[in-house]
Amino acid sequence: MPVLLTDRYGLPLSTTxxxxxxxxxxxxxxxxxxxxxxxxxxxxAIAADPAFALAHIGKARTxxxxxxxxxxxxxxxxxxxxxxxxxxxxxxxxxxxxLLFGGQAVAALAALRAHVETWPRDVLVLSLAANQGGLxxxxxxxxxxxxxxxxxxxxAPHYGEDxxxxxHYGMALSEIGQHDAARPxxxxxxxxxxxxxxxxxxxxxxxxxSGEQGSGIKFLRDWLPLYxxxxxxxxxxxxHLGLFELHAGxxxxxxxxxxxxxxxNDHRGAVHQKLSDSSxxxxxxxxxxxxRDPARWAKLVAYAREKIPRPGFSxxxxxxxxxxxxxxxxxxxxxxxxxxxxLVEAGRYPSGATIPAVARAFAAFQRGDHAAAxxxxxxxxxxxxxxxxxxxxxxxxxxxxxxxxxxxxxxxEARRLLADRRPGPAILPVQRPVAAPT
Numbered sequence: 001m002p003v004l005l006t007d008r009y010g011l012p013l014s015t016t017x018x019x020x021x022x023x024x025x026x027x028x029x030x031x032x033x034x035x036x037x038x039x040x041x042x043x044x045a046i047a048a049d050p051a052f053a054l055a056h057i058g059k060a061r062t063x064x065x066x067x068x069x070x071x072x073x074x075x076x077x078x079x080x081x082x083x084x085x086x087x088x089x090x091x092x093x094x095x096x097x098x099l100l101f102g103g104q105a106v107a108a109l110a111a112l113r114a115h116v117e118t119w120p121r122d123v124l125v126l127s128l129a130a131n132q133g134g135l136x137x138x139x140x141x142x143x144x145x146x147x148x149x150x151x152x153x154x155x156a157p158h159y160g161e162d163x164x165x166x167x168h169y170g171m172a173l174s175e176i177g178q179h180d181a182a183r184p185x186x187x188x189x190x191x192x193x194x195x196x197x198x199x200x201x202x203x204x205x206x207x208x209x210s211g212e213q214g215s216g217i218k219f220l221r222d223w224l225p226l227y228x229x230x231x232x233x234x235x236x237x238x239x240h241l242g243l244f245e246l247h248a249g250x251x252x253x254x255x256x257x258x259x260x261x262x263x264x265n266d267h268r269g270a271v272h273q274k275l276s277d278s279s280x281x282x283x284x285x286x287x288x289x290x291x292r293d294p295a296r297w298a299k300l301v302a303y304a305r306e307k308i309p310r311p312g313f314s315x316x317x318x319x320x321x322x323x324x325x326x327x328x329x330x331x332x333x334x335x336x337x338x339x340x341x342x343l344v345e346a347g348r349y350p351s352g353a354t355i356p357a358v359a360r361a362f363a364a365f366q367r368g369d370h371a372a373a374x375x376x377x378x379x380x381x382x383x384x385x386x387x388x389x390x391x392x393x394x395x396x397x398x399x400x401x402x403x404x405x406x407x408x409x410x411x412x413e414a415r416r417l418l419a420d421r422r423p424g425p426a427i428l429p430v431q432r433p434v435a436a437p438t
Contacts, residue, residue, distance in 0.1 A: 009121040013054065014086045020049035027058050028124055031065075032164050034197035036230035036268070038062045053082040054090055057097050058124070064101055065232065067271060076101055089119050096125050100135075109135040113151075120158040123165075130168040131198070132175065132390045133315075140314055140350030140386050148172045163192035163199070171202035175391055177422055179210045195226060197233040204240040208392045211424040216244045235262035235269040239277035243392070246281070247429050251290050254281065263296075271307045272316035275300065276389070279322045280396050286326075287403045289431030297326045311339045314351040315388035321359030322396075325366045333363050351386045358387065358397055365400055370408040377401045392425070399428045407433050 005013045005021040007028070013021055027041030039062040045055035060075035076098060083094050092115045099108035112129055115122065129135040129151065136148045149172040152165075159165035170185030186206055189199040200223050207216030220241040227234055238261035242254040261267070263278040279300050286292055304320045311317045317340060324333035337356045343349035344356070361376035377397060384394050398417065405414035418426060 009123055011089060011122060012087060014090055015049045015052040017049040020045045020052050023048060024055050024058060031061065032127060033195060034231055034233045036228055051082055053079045053086050053094060057094055060101065072101055093122060093125055100128060105135055120155050138388045142383060142386060145175050145385050149176055161188055163189045163196060167196060167199035167202045171205055174206045174209050179206060182206055197227060197231055200237060201233055204237060205390060205392060209424045213244050213247050230268045232269050235267045236273050236277055238262045239281060242281055246285060246288060251285055272313060275304055276315060276319040279319045283322055283326060284396060284399060287399050288429040297323060301327050311336060314355055318355045318358055318387055322362050325362035328366060330363055333359060354380050354383050354386045365404055370404040373404045374401065395425060399430055402428055403430045
């Protein structure tokens with residue numbers, strides 16, 4: 001009788017080949033730590049056991065993350081063709097990914113929630129909703145930050161001090177201001193597995209949220225040399241370091257990272273990540289008083305037009321709008337916003353009116369119409385989490401509002417905005433306008 005093989009979390013696998021099990025486990029760990037070469041590991045699992053359906057799903061996930069839709073569909077089709085011989089857990093696992101790959105985010109999240117109720121330790125399925133860029137974090141729904149924590153909290157007893165879960169749970173705590181509860185979880189995760197890019201990401205966010213700029217710089221300067229440039233978070237973690245450098249008043253250091261890492265031609269992260277990191281860094285540097293570089297913005301607009309030809313993904317959409325605003329292309333921005341509004345009208349854009357409002361605010365700010373920018377941003381601020389992304393990313397909106405208040409001479413409102421902000425990252429690197437000579 002064949003020996004029952006299990007994964008790292010004790011879940012049975014529909015393969016009797018130890019080499020396939022081991023290679024599959026390696027591929028899963030590479031996905032969880034956001035290191036490259038997961039696809040090669042899944043290929044080895046498939047070579048050892050071509051009928052191992054989950055290995056084909058793992059490979060499909062690597063193609064999905066790389067934006068290779070045709071190869072993703074091919075691997076998914078192979079997995080589906082093998083699904084008659086898998087367990088109920090694996091069949092449900094495959095179904096969650098089938099819905100995700102088919103662009104059915106709402107249905108995928110519902111299937112995922114049902115799945116983890118029965119199999120809470122199916123970590124690859126859980127990973128689809130466990131962070132700010134997942135199915136909950138990018139849902140566009142009100143309260144999604146608290147919703148993510150509420151989703152993870154009941155699962156914590158099933159994981160104990162597992163390094164993967166601790167990093168995600170810790171970051172969810174950090175994002176809603178529970179820094180004291182977040183810190184030991186993130187630090188334990190790093191202590192158990194330092195080569196875990198997501199734990200490094202969680203620690204960078206913790207340093208941002210708790211105002212520990214110096215600690216963030218030291219940590220990332222020490223940690224990044226451990227990370228493969230081909231890793232999916234390489235550019236984004238360098239953006240975090242660049243943001244810390246900008247906050248410390250060292251634009252040159254931030255721009256070096258911009259050129260070498262997060263806007264580099266060999267940036268390996270998601271398409272939207274390169275655009276969002278690069279455009280937000282340039283905009284923030286200008287809010288801090290540094291001169292605009294039109295050539296950099298022109299390259300970002302060209303990149304956006306090529307890689308993101310139409311709206312549909314909120315985090316990318318508002319950064320495309322930012323690039324159009326910075327280059328003064330109001331016509332392109334308005335066409336982009338109308339495309340979003342058509343999706344909203346059709347019920348296919350969960351973020352609602354938040355992004356059209358902030359996109360037009362960016363354009364108004366660029367034109368020097370600070371009153372209009374203020375009038376657009378202030379009403380949407382309570383719903384800003386619906387834009388997608390972390391608090392560190394969304395802080396760009398408040399930084400823009402602060403600069404608009406200062407440019408408009410509305411000092412009292414600027415002071416009130418700062419007083420009402422969460423305490424950790426309360427200081428925004430925004431320059432006061434220089435008075436004209438008399």
